[in-house]
Amino acid sequence: MTFEKSKWTQLPREIYAGHGVLGQVGPMCRRFGFGSNALLVTGQKSYEVAGKRVKEILEDSGFNVDVILTSAATMENLDRIKDEAKGMSFLVGVGGGSKIDLAKKASYDLGIPFISVPTIATHDGIASPRATIKNGGGSISMDAQEPMGIVADTEILIQAPYRYLAAGAADVIGNVTAIKDWELAHKLINEPFSSTAYGMAKYSAEFILENADAIKPNLEESAWIVVKSIMGSGMAMSIAHSSRPASGSEHLFAHALEKIAPGKALHGEMVGVGTIMMMYLYGGDWKKIRDALRMIGAPTTARELGVEDEEIIMALTQAHKMRKRYTILGMRGLTEEAARNLARITGVIGR
Numbered sequence: 001m002t003f004e005k006s007k008w009t010q011l012p013r014e015i016y017a018g019h020g021v022l023g024q025v026g027p028m029c030r031r032f033g034f035g036s037n038a039l040l041v042t043g044q045k046s047y048e049v050a051g052k053r054v055k056e057i058l059e060d061s062g063f064n065v066d067v068i069l070t071s072a073a074t075m076e077n078l079d080r081i082k083d084e085a086k087g088m089s090f091l092v093g094v095g096g097g098s099k100i101d102l103a104k105k106a107s108y109d110l111g112i113p114f115i116s117v118p119t120i121a122t123h124d125g126i127a128s129p130r131a132t133i134k135n136g137g138g139s140i141s142m143d144a145q146e147p148m149g150i151v152a153d154t155e156i157l158i159q160a161p162y163r164y165l166a167a168g169a170a171d172v173i174g175n176v177t178a179i180k181d182w183e184l185a186h187k188l189i190n191e192p193f194s195s196t197a198y199g200m201a202k203y204s205a206e207f208i209l210e211n212a213d214a215i216k217p218n219l220e221e222s223a224w225i226v227v228k229s230i231m232g233s234g235m236a237m238s239i240a241h242s243s244r245p246a247s248g249s250e251h252l253f254a255h256a257l258e259k260i261a262p263g264k265a266l267h268g269e270m271v272g273v274g275t276i277m278m279m280y281l282y283g284g285d286w287k288k289i290r291d292a293l294r295m296i297g298a299p300t301t302a303r304e305l306g307v308e309d310e311e312i313i314m315a316l317t318q319a320h321k322m323r324k325r326y327t328i329l330g331m332r333g334l335t336e337e338a339a340r341n342l343a344r345i346t347g348v349i350g351r
């Protein structure tokens with residue numbers, strides 16, 4: 001039999017993570033041989049904490065820099081950025097997930113490179129080739145451009161409100177059930193599988209779990225641990241050409257809850273709570289997940305998420321419909337009774 005397997009993977013070419021690395025963004029873009037014109041996609045706050053400096057650093061490296069201040073990752077803002085980006089050599093997303101997703105998707109559509117400069121580390125989208133764009137009432141997860149370079153300055157990340165970092169840690173913890181779902185789908189419905197992506201997603205989550213006691217406010221090492229894991233998770237998604245290694249039933253629950261109770265909790269916070277419950281369904285050590293989240297200071301209950309108990313039940317029963325993705329929730333999902341039992345036993349809702 002002839003060997004016919006072939007694969008294509010796109011990964012970042014340079015990653016800077018750590019204390020005071022922001023200044024590397026200029027020399028890095030020079031090394032990439034980019035043309036002269038850069039468009040910086042940023043928000044009000046992120047421009048203040050990092051964007052302004054990134055502009056100066058890029059100008060010092062000889063680039064002409066235009067700035068577009070934007071807000072949520074909506075189709076309208078995406079179109080505005082794409083208009084503004086015409087004739088630009090590259091895009092730089094400076095900010096939270098919304099600014100990075102907008103820059104990532106605009107650069108993908110225009111076929112120009114993009115650099116990711118996160119100012120908060122709330123989820124693994126800052127290093128992945130996926131973008132979530134809001135459209136009408138819902139949001140769509142789309143193929144986008146892998147960042148060519150990432151500059152994650154832990155000095156900036158640790159100065160942001162701690163809740164963001166805790167959410168980033170919780171998002172990566174979700175990989176523990178996501179990879180179980182992936183393995184299940186591979187075995188039951190022969191879904192394409194990558195052992196490399198699986199291993200990277202697993203390692204990233206385990207690194208957070210093992211270091212949970214070192215993730216705390218005002219400790220810069222926390223930002224290092226979270227960012228390192230986020231990079232691993234993002235690259236796992238690049239290798240898999242899908243969010244499969246980092247998004248399973250725990251994410252389906254989070255997506256359902258975001259739809260039912262929009263804007264109440266951060267994505268990673270909902271993923272963390274989902275991971276506790278999905279791990280229970282797998283018969284795994286769900287208490288270990290809960291305890292790690294508690295130690296990090298991420299929510300573990302409906303009350304801490306700021307949602308009603310009934311909203312948790314609704315999200316559990318609707319989660320399987322969120323994506324065409326086979327998981328422990330099966331094709332029919334949980335009954336209301338099963339959902340209530342699950343949420344009660346794991347302490348997510350009151351008895």
Ligand SMILES: NC(=O)C1=CN([C@@H]2O[C@H](COP(=O)(O)OP(=O)(O)OC[C@H]3O[C@@H](n4cnc5c(N)ncnc54)[C@H](OP(=O)(O)O)[C@@H]3O)[C@@H](O)[C@H]2O)C=CC1
Pocket residue numbers: 042043044045046047049070071072073095096097098099101119120121122123124125126128130131132133139156157159160161266267
């Ligand atoms: N691609 C993916 O895989 C995923 C994408 N998402 C998407 O990511 C987005 C959410 O991203 P998220 O990172 O939570 O946040 P946002 O980009 O929505 O930013 C949240 C807030 O934090 C502010 N902010 C940014 N940096 C700092 C800082 N250093 N200090 C203080 N405040 C700061 C922002 O201000 P300002 O805007 O003024 O700069 C904004 O008000 C959503 O659009 C969601 O759909 C979610 C999960 C996965």
Ligand SMILES: O=C(CO)COP(=O)(O)O
Pocket residue numbers: 123124125130132141171243246247251
């Ligand atoms: O949030 C993600 C990974 O952490 C991406 O998930 P989705 O592909 O489910 O949007």
Ligand SMILES: [Zn+2]
Pocket residue numbers: 123124171246247251267268271
């Ligand atoms: Zn996520």
